[in-house]
Amino acid sequence: MSDENVRTIDLTRIERARYRVTNPRGGFLEIGEGDDTNFTPVELLLAAIAGCTAIDVDYLTTKRSEPQRFDIVVSGVKKSDDDGNRLEDIVVGFDVTFPNDEAGRQAEDRLEVAIDRSHDRLCTVSRTVELGTPVQAGLRS
Structure with a gap:
């Protein structure tokens, strides 16, 4: 399998039940458990x-x-x-x-x-x- 077919993201914990997801191009979003506006x-x-x-x-x-x-x-x-x-x-x-x-x-x-x-x-x-x-x-x- 070539590298061009591999898809990855990184997830880092910000605090309990809140995380930052980053893609290889530098885009990011925060996710949570539904107690705020984050997805x-x-x-x-x-x-x-x-x-x-x-x-x-x-x-x-x-x-x-x-x-x-x-x-x-x-x-x-x-x-x-x-x-x-x-x-x-x-x-x-x-x-x-x-x-x-x-x-x-x-x-x-x-x-x-x-x-x-x-x-x-x-x-x-x-x-x-x-x-x-x-x-x-x-x-x-």
Whole structure:
């Protein structure tokens, strides 16, 4: 595996239940447990699904026309049982409109295909979740 395929982030504890996440390009955000305005890890997972599929759909449709509105809502239901905590029933809902002209209609005609392509093949985040990729956890060497 080449280095160009590896994705990493660093997480540093700021205080109890508050952390700073930094990417290799110097971008950062703080996460917490939901007692303030910071995103929780679960919200970041939903945001990652939304962001990943948004980029795919954006590239596939805006070749024809710029959208007038491009909004996505992602939701899931938290479940706790003998298998542990997880989200179920994750739904990605698009609300996208294009201008009422020839280019806009062409983009609109591509919208469902673009959403399906993102879901079925392109979005690394939702594909990883759906395929159930194992996660290894342990002390760093």
